[in-house]
Amino acid sequence: MASGSAPESLAQPAQRGGVFLSTNVIALGAILILAAVAPAVLSEYWLKAILIPTLIFGLAAFGLNMVTGYAGLISMGQAAFMAVGAFAAVIAYGRFGVPIPLALLCGGALSALIGVIVGTPSLRIKGLYLMVATLAAQFIIIWILQRVPWTGTGSFATLNTPPVRIASWNLDTTADRYYLVFSVVLLLTLFGYNLVTSRIGRAWMALRDHDIAASVMGISMLRYKLLAFLMAAFYAGVAGGLVVFCWTGAASVQEYELEISIEILGMIIIGGLGSVLGSYLGAVFILLLPILISFAMQQLTTLIGHSNVSAAVLANAEHIVFGVLVLYFLVKEPHGLARLWKRFASWLDAKRG
């Protein structure tokens, strides 16, 4: 069920001598370069409405992948962890003047702490039962954030972020915010990649696939399970902080409802469980698809002409198309888009090599 366990060798000398760069490497390089110059090339809309949220959710999805994809512990609480990070970050920065990088860490840390607490049932239950425990956590955390007055929401249940500034760098423009998101995501992704390809990642996968055997071999289930929850929550918390600083500019509880947890879960299932690439591919799929469908429907409307019945029908049709596509991809490749890419990349390598 897992994909992307061991890293592919980055460069192999081809039979004819010289270095053969695998398709994977080329693609990665291209993406990194594109991502670095994105603000110069892409319009505001693309950055603000597409790239930034995709990166942020990709980060959250990567976190979820660690606990659910690698360690096999199903968590339905990722959105709640994001919420914790968001509120912690905005309160740290807005009310206490904590500098942004530290505020992001605060958000992540608080979230991680709560993640560990939420993860404790995993020592006794698993599968569907664990899922429901995390579901309960999702509801309870959101409920607490909403009801407890010290969050400062009072009669306005949304916290707006004051103007974002790091030292003397005013993050006014979208490009600035994009670079902050990009650098944080890059950093954490590299860190996470190392993590999942290290002994810890292998221990997680042992837990997932052969948990009894693993514990017999001396792998402490307790430590690694809690670590998985900790990391997942940490990543979600940082993602939440990025939301308030670089995307919506406000912390609002209704943006972190159960629906979002399911969306993130959908991202890793469709993208590929146990795969770093899969987390981001899944984020692109889940976030971009409704927009693409919406655009397509918009074009359709202009073709058919303005008719209000069509408008409602088309809007609902978006749901149908989305569901159909989800099912299609699940059937086509139950192991996710990452596996699809892998197959494509190997095929290309074979062709080239």
Added chain:
Amino acid sequence: MGDLIYAIELLTTGVFTGLMYSMVALGFVLIFKASSVFNYAQGAMTLFAALTVVGLMPHLGLAGSLLATVAVMCVMAVVAERIVFRPLMGASQLTIFMGTVGFASILEGAAQIVWGTKPQGLKLDIPVEPLKFGELLVSRQDLFAAAVAGVFVGALVWFFRNTRTGLALRAIADDPAAAQVVGIKLRRVWAIAWALAGAIAIAAGVLWGNRIGVHFAMSLIALKALPVLIIGGIDSVAGVIVAGMIVGAAEALGEGFIGTYIGGGVQDVMAYIVALLFLMFRPSGLFGQSTILRV
């Protein structure tokens, strides 16, 4: 005395609400029993069923539209089996779960396209005035809903114990491979399970529609079914009823007695707090089999 009456009323209100949750949870139980899959689309199915009943009622009357909706839900069951289960057979539980999420999306979109987004009223002709037992008020609507729930549960329990298909379902839940060896046709049984779940969706949809009107947010009620499933035991039909009552009562009493001290709003999380407690101390629930999924 006033406080006691109040507590009893709260309790009865809660219990009746809980029975309504049980109705929805039954659908989940059925499908889980048959295929170990958590059917996220159950809420959407409930909405779809309710909309169909309401939509057909002006043309066919209540009885007629109920029958027609049963037919529709059977068709839907076959469709679901064909586009969700058959292609995904053998995939991991999580993947199939995601498949039901996709299916739910399709159902919701289709329901709103076919029947529109206007909220509909669904009126069963039950008088609105509550029954009075001395100072105590009990709603007739709630009693009716409770009766229906009871009938369904009774029928299902009998079905699982005494009919061949019921036994086949239990066999499949226990060990799908062995069941197939014995000659049980997996897909046919699954289709029946889905059809039954559809029938339950109709009943739940009609009862809830009578209570809150028929509209989109109905599919959210389905989420309340999860704590019910945990507390009752995810594969126990009888457990669902008891658990539903517990959840309902906990919600109401919690709201009434704890809520007043912390500013209210406790109702929504009570169910999950109780479920969490069960998960910590008795994960298999009240009546579930304790062999499943314990570490």
Added chain:
Amino acid sequence: MNQLEPRLEAVGPSRAWLAAALLAVSAAAPLAAIAQQYKGEIVFPMMVTRTGPFATAATGVSSAQQDYFTLLNMKGGVEGFKIVWEECEFEYKVPRALECYERHRGKWKIVYPNSTPVIFALADRVTKDEVLAINLAGGRADSTDGQTFPYLAPVVANFWAQATSTIRYIAQLEGGEGKLKGKKIAYIHLDNDYGRQPFPMFDQLAKQYGFEWKSWPLSWPALEQSAAWVEMARRYRADYVIGWLYGQSCAVPFTEIPKVGFPVEKYIGSLWCGTEDDVVAAGTRANGAITANYHSVGRNYPVIQELLEKVHKTGKGNLETERVGSSSYNRGIITAIVITEAMRNAIKTYGAPLDGKKMRDGYRMIKLDAARLKELGATGMMPELVFSEKYHGGMDAQVFQKWDGKQWTKISDWVRPYDDVVQAQIAESARTFREQTKAAATK
């Protein structure tokens, strides 16, 4: 256009030429007419919700606006400019709304999401981009202060005005503010920005007039209210219950009220439960329901009649004709009137092309007084609205209406808010906001 092309039958050559010549002239005429008809176009993006739980009422409001735009276009457009609208569906979800906003960036004239959470999320962006975001009878109550919130506006009765007006109405029912002393008012509401805004108003008025109030918060979707009603009616024994709900939760109280034996006439819903769609689901149980409203319902207004005649009878309506005159429809018309007045003012002052800032200035110049309302055919349907740089609207009265199973009927006069209390709160809240944003900016 096709109906203008005569069918060319086989005719003799000379007649064919004549036919061709006539055809050319007749085809050119409407083209020329269209070219002369409009000086240009105003592109007007609209955020809409056509799916999900709030779709029905929201659709009414959006499509009604489009009806009004169609009517104006038929009459030559706004100062000669044709309004061309573009819809963007955001499903009442904040992230989608943000994406919609970005998608049409640069084209926005006025942003009207009809969603309080979206207003909060967009507040920073619209201020930076200099585009006015309005939310009739919603959004931030303190955005009445146009100087502190230059790009937000509640347009009509803001939440604080609504809350105090409802209290005043209860006082009227009781026979005067003096009779409020010792009474118990239960407040059942959604636990979010919308439901919590009235809190400070109730606090102050309770202190002032000696009544007691208590909050029963419900998480969205708030469909399960049975326990709360048992509490409010049987234990707290409220004299009145004020409901601040939305969407499907509006219909639920009418199932619970008879169960607990509470008199339905003592339950007063907010104006956000005041459309037909909100009560229809409860069937006959909703008969006798009372809610507030900021406008009048029905077709008995010249502008509505004109819409029926010119737009719907010619088949150009944007929604089902039965919905014309309903509460959500009239709200859409009022919105469109405000928007097109702003357009008109902006064009007259600045000329085309329009942008967010010009529209905002045009909004501030709005003078929908009695005379102007008469011109537009909306007298009695909507309150008079006069805005300025300092006043973005929001201090309006409410009227109360009762549902009889088929329609809403007015049961009260216009009930003003307690202006002094509301103004004080606005000043206080705006001051806090300015301090917070200034403090953060100088950190």
